[in-house]
Amino acid sequence: MTEERPMLDVKNLSVRYRGTDTPAVRDVSFTLGRERLGIVGESGSGKSTVGRALLKLLPTAELTADRMRFEEVDLLTAPERKMLELRGQRMSMILQDPKFSLNPIQRCGLQIAEAYRTHVRCSKGEARAKAIEMLSAVQIRDPERVFDLYPHEVSGGMGQRIMIAMMLLADPGLVIADEPTSALDVTVRLKVLRILDGLVREKGIGLIMISHDLSLVRSFCDRVLIMYAGRVVETLAARDLDNARHPYTQGLLAAQPRIGGSRDELPVLERKDSWLEPAEERP
Amino acid sequence: MKPVSVEHMSIRFGAVTILPDVSFDVAAGECFGLVGESGSGKSTILRCASMLLSIWTGDVTIGGRSVREMPLNERCRTLQMVFQDPYGSLHPRHSIRTVLSEPLKIQGLDDRERRMREALGDVGLPASFLDRYPHQLSGGQRQRVAIARALILEPEVLLLDEPTSALDVSVQAEILNLLVRLREERGFTYIMVSHDLAVIDHMCDRFAVMQSGEIVEVLPREAIKGNEATHPYARELIGASLEYESVV
Ligand SMILES: Nc1ncnc2c1ncn2[C@@H]1O[C@H](COP(=O)(O)OP(=O)(O)OP(=O)(O)O)[C@@H](O)[C@H]1O
Ligand SMILES: Nc1ncnc2c1ncn2[C@@H]1O[C@H](COP(=O)(O)OP(=O)(O)OP(=O)(O)O)[C@@H](O)[C@H]1O
Ligand SMILES: [Mg+2]
Ligand SMILES: [Mg+2]
Numbered sequence: 001m002t003e004e005r006p007m008l009d010v011k012n013l014s015v016r017y018r019g020t021d022t023p024a025v026r027d028v029s030f031t032l033g034r035e036r037l038g039i040v041g042e043s044g045s046g047k048s049t050v051g052r053a054l055l056k057l058l059p060t061a062e063l064t065a066d067r068m069r070f071e072e073v074d075l076l077t078a079p080e081r082k083m084l085e086l087r088g089q090r091m092s093m094i095l096q097d098p099k100f101s102l103n104p105i106q107r108c109g110l111q112i113a114e115a116y117r118t119h120v121r122c123s124k125g126e127a128r129a130k131a132i133e134m135l136s137a138v139q140i141r142d143p144e145r146v147f148d149l150y151p152h153e154v155s156g157g158m159g160q161r162i163m164i165a166m167m168l169l170a171d172p173g174l175v176i177a178d179e180p181t182s183a184l185d186v187t188v189r190l191k192v193l194r195i196l197d198g199l200v201r202e203k204g205i206g207l208i209m210i211s212h213d214l215s216l217v218r219s220f221c222d223r224v225l226i227m228y229a230g231r232v233v234e235t236l237a238a239r240d241l242d243n244a245r246h247p248y249t250q251g252l253l254a255a256q257p258r259i260g261g262s263r264d265e266l267p268v269l270e271r272k273d274s275w276l277e278p279a280e281e282r283p
Numbered sequence: 284m285k286p287v288s289v290e291h292m293s294i295r296f297g298a299v300t301i302l303p304d305v306s307f308d309v310a311a312g313e314c315f316g317l318v319g320e321s322g323s324g325k326s327t328i329l330r331c332a333s334m335l336l337s338i339w340t341g342d343v344t345i346g347g348r349s350v351r352e353m354p355l356n357e358r359c360r361t362l363q364m365v366f367q368d369p370y371g372s373l374h375p376r377h378s379i380r381t382v383l384s385e386p387l388k389i390q391g392l393d394d395r396e397r398r399m400r401e402a403l404g405d406v407g408l409p410a411s412f413l414d415r416y417p418h419q420l421s422g423g424q425r426q427r428v429a430i431a432r433a434l435i436l437e438p439e440v441l442l443l444d445e446p447t448s449a450l451d452v453s454v455q456a457e458i459l460n461l462l463v464r465l466r467e468e469r470g471f472t473y474i475m476v477s478h479d480l481a482v483i484d485h486m487c488d489r490f491a492v493m494q495s496g497e498i499v500e501v502l503p504r505e506a507i508k509g510n511e512a513t514h515p516y517a518r519e520l521i522g523a524s525l526e527y528e529s530v531v
Contacts, residue, residue: 017419043423043454096422096449099368141322141495145299153296156367156445157321179422182448183367185321185478186523212423212451215528255456257485259528260508265463266456266485 006031007174007206008054011067015049018060024049026230032174034204036197038217038238040252041227047210048096050227051176054208055093056083070174088118092172094180096210099159102151108162109135109147116169134165137195139188156183164192168199175199178210193220214241214256226252247272284311284470285346285361285439292331294339301327302339302496311346314466314473316483316490316504318520323493325476326367329442332474333364345440359386363433365426367444367476372429373417379403379428380413386436402431407457423450430458434465443475447482459486480507480524492517 008031015025025046030037039047052058054068056075068075070091073082087093095101102111112134113127122130128147135143138161146158154162160183167175177196181189197220199205211217217224221238226249234246244250251269287309294302302324309315317325331339334350343350345361353361366372373382383399392398400410406427417425426449433441443462447455459482465471477483483490484507491498492514500514510525512518 040451042451043427043449044421045451048421097368097371100371152371155322155326159368161321179449183321183445183478185319185520186480186527187520188321189478190523190527212449212455214452252452256452257456257459257479257481259481259484259525261481261485263485265460268456268460269453 004033006033007071008032009067009069010054011065013050013053013063013065013068015046015053015058015064016062017058018062022230024061024230025053028225028227028230028232030225030232030235032206032208034200034206035222036200036207036209036220038221038224039208039210039227040212040214040217040224042229042248043212045227046230047227048178051093051178051208051210054176055087055091056080057087057093089170090172091174091176092167092170093176094160094163094167094178096178098163099151099154099156102159102162104151107148107150108154109149112147112162112166112169115166119170130169131165134168135162137168138162138165139191157185157188160184161188161192164195168195171203172205174206174208176208176210179212180209181216182212189216214253217241285472286311286313287315287332287440287472287474288344289328289332289341290343291341292328292339292343293341294327294331294336300496302331304341305496305498306341307491307498307501309472309474310488312466312470312472313489314462314475314487316487317474317476317493318478318480318483318490319493319499320495320516320520321478324496325493326444329364329444329474329476333362333442334358335364356390359438360390360436361438362440362442363436363438364442365429365433365444365446367448373425375417377416378413379415379417379420382428382432383413383435386432390436392436398435402435403428405434405461406431407454423454426450427454427458437469438471440472440474443473445476445478448478455482462486480521481528483507492520 011029013028014023016023028050041047053063065076109131112131116127116130132143132147135146140146140161160180181192200207209221218238218241224236224238225232226234228248234249254267289307292302292305330336332343384395387395403410403412408427430446447458484504487504489501489503491501494516500512500517502512507521510521512521
């Protein structure tokens, strides 16, 4: 590993939605290199908010940070014009509700083809061919048929893969993937993960993977941030996930059902206020 | 307790047949799983059974009565569905209070405030969320509202389309425990779609494996652990899941 300046550097990011008293994200700090960083944590703990904050896609919230930098760009001071350029070209987010981030009245394939044409000058026919190629790369059977479907006509897992296909064509340096594979069956999921993995290894992109799937994070990511109530409560190497020390992380691991496991009531978390204290720093 | 029977369900969109001919039976009080390839038609089966789609042929009966013959009111009390896309299933301009009180009003149930608070409490959300709108919730919180809405009428049959795939495992555990308890206490019958065979193993008695619109095999949950499937796709899927859990 070369010692280089991280691609992304975030220090004490806080976000409060208007009309709420408690911040959704508090003092979150992390850096990202050309690696795969997982973010796991309770529903509502602020994971998607962190992702959207990096792209400054939070019209109804107040965002503060000591530092929020992507490559040479200071995201805190970057004007919307700059952000538009970054979002299209260099930073890409795969949203948690893929079907609802697509235009409902345009065919899925055309949306992919058009996104491609904003990056590469080519004819409509070439863009269409490229879109179909990408749909089959993400394991969609019958890509010609799916090209012509509207968003409400595709299945949950197809919607996720259409978003991934779009991201692949944009060829960004940083990808924030919010639950990108939760609606995919395991065999397709493994193939899609391999594509993302290839981007990190071959193109050297940075990948932030927000996921509830502990198995996925353990094996697929390099490092993991564990979030609880807006804070990062623990940061670990992904392979050490099973040795997590924070009681919240341990509780998460215990709550997961396992194949062949007992059918007793699943352990649930006893949430403690003390978990809200700032995370201990560990190298 | 009511059994569910799906008989020769078939549907096409335009020239494309999505479900050629699907049949299966679910015993009263059973939890029946549907797993399989993304795009194979799992959600479509649930949408047909709940009459969200009506252009299909074949029949679905609940306790011997066809869903097609049930008036809307009766159907709502008999059967509820939790959708895969919580965002799409909640009206963007309806507060959570409206989402939960509407079905209670239609059914003429009283004590609405208490029922709404209880339903939110059951899915681990505070009563203060009644005054929020869907876009003010996280993905998993929206999903929990959708589950609360389905449970609030205490239907006899619940169709669950990946009810916990948007939830972290701690909230998932709470929801699964709730579903198990409701089944024991009130004899609910479930049909549950999931990509997570550990969830299927924990919840279901039997499950069907689907590929390209067809059920290729129906298996008891015990078949997961040692991969006792015989159909090649079912074997591949279970094998990959076992590998995923251990290696991944
Ligand atoms: N527009 C908004 N207005 C007010 N509160 C909001 C808004 N959007 C999100 N929140 C709240 O902020 C908190 C964090 O939400 P966020 O979507 O980041 O959670 P998350 O960790 O992604 O959860 P999930 O795993 O369920 O998707 C939640 O409690 C949510 O209710
Ligand atoms: N209204 C529609 N018009 C055309 N095709 C449709 C329509 N609705 C569904 N389909 C097609 O039916 C097939 C089955 O979709 P369905 O949503 O049932 O899949 P699924 O098994 O639930 O997949 P996933 O696991 O990804 O959610 C898909 O190929 C989809 O494109
Ligand atoms: Mg989220
Ligand atoms: Mg589906």
